[in-house]
Amino acid sequence: MLELLNLKDINKKYGIKPALKNINLNIESGKIIGLLGPNGSGKTTITKIIAGLLKPSSGIITIDGHKPGEITKSYVAYLPDKDFLDINMSIDDTIKIFADFYADFDISVAYRLLEDLQVQYKSKIRTLSKGNRKKIMLILVMSRRAKLYVLDEPIAGVDPVARDYILNTIVGNYNKTATVIISTHLIADVEKILDDVIFIKDGEIILHETSAAIRNEKGCSIDEYFREVYDDGQNDKVRI
Ligand SMILES: Nc1ncnc2c1ncn2[C@@H]1O[C@H](COP(=O)(O)OP(=O)(O)OP(=O)(O)O)[C@@H](O)[C@H]1O
Numbered sequence: 001m002l003e004l005l006n007l008k009d010i011n012k013k014y015g016i017k018p019a020l021k022n023i024n025l026n027i028e029s030g031k032i033i034g035l036l037g038p039n040g041s042g043k044t045t046i047t048k049i050i051a052g053l054l055k056p057s058s059g060i061i062t063i064d065g066h067k068p069g070e071i072t073k074s075y076v077a078y079l080p081d082k083d084f085l086d087i088n089m090s091i092d093d094t095i096k097i098f099a100d101f102y103a104d105f106d107i108s109v110a111y112r113l114l115e116d117l118q119v120q121y122k123s124k125i126r127t128l129s130k131g132n133r134k135k136i137m138l139i140l141v142m143s144r145r146a147k148l149y150v151l152d153e154p155i156a157g158v159d160p161v162a163r164d165y166i167l168n169t170i171v172g173n174y175n176k177t178a179t180v181i182i183s184t185h186l187i188a189d190v191e192k193i194l195d196d197v198i199f200i201k202d203g204e205i206i207l208h209e210t211s212a213a214i215r216n217e218k219g220c221s222i223d224e225y226f227r228e229v230y231d232d233g234q235n236d237k238v239r240i
Contacts, residue, residue, distance in 0.1 A: 003029075004028060004063065004147060004179050005025065005027040005050065005064075005148060005179070006026055006027075006061065006062045006063075007046075007059065007060075007061050008024060008061070009022055009023075009024060009060070010022070010024075010049065010056045010058070010060075011056060011057045011058045012042075012045050019045045020042050020046065021202075021204050022059075022204070023046065023203075023204075024205070025198070028179065029147070029177055030176060030179060031195040032174075032179070032180045032194055032195050033180065033194065034184065034187070034194040036184060036185070036197055036199055037185065037199060039185060041202060042200050042202075042203040043153075043183040043184075043185075043200060044183065046183070046200070047078070047080075047150050047152045047181070047183050049061060050063065050068065050148070051076060052073055052076070063075075063076060063147075074103065075146050075147040075148065077102075077104075077141045077150070078141070081156065083137070085137060086125060088125070088126065089125055090124055091119060091121050091122070091125065095111075095121075098143070098144075104145040105143055105145075106144070106145055109142070109173060110140070114139060131158045134162065135166065145175055146178055149170075149174055149180040150183075151181065151182045152183045153183060153185075156184065156185075156186065163189050167189070167190065171193050187222055191221060191222040191223055194222065195210065195211060197214065199229060201229075
């Protein structure tokens, strides 16, 4: 498989405080990958660097051979953990703006996904529940024919039914030659859809493995293994 994303010796400091320490990652096309870690471990910082919204303090990152910038933004679809919708706009207008802005936006996918939601297209964003806003944001991101989808906490703050809708939307709608990176601390909910997992702890990658290898070699679920690794209170790197 082709390498899509490469991070080499990436460090990020906020002031003097290190948030990412010597991150090295190679990620191929055609996978769903979980970036898993507790609050404050550095997940959002990595996703923002990949999305081109933050610059690393040092190190090199390339996505399909390009450094993050205008070119990569044309094929990296990013779902931030914060609400980015304009509450005064309608759903319909929001979709049209995305379609105008991104050349890879497939408006027919957006309307098909919207049908499942059973909301009025003319509804203003302000009238939607928190769960439906999160779904609309996901629809906007997943309607792009991107090479890389970077989803920061896509299922946080929504109920279990909405979580299932969101996970099904991700699995059912990403371009199968693309890669999806899902950053989350909600391991049990997402693990069933993950090909590979990355554990991040205190700004360091402590594990990058296939889900199958963890299940086969450790004889437990990803969630159970995550708890074992993160509950030990030690800084030892994990080896499998
Ligand atoms: N703008 C900022 N200024 C200073 N420190 C920051 C800033 N953003 C993040 N940090 C710190 O960097 C570290 C990593 O934060 P980050 O948000 O990347 O982690 P996270 O794993 O996404 O956590 P969460 O799930 O809580 O969002 C944390 O210690 C956090 O306090």
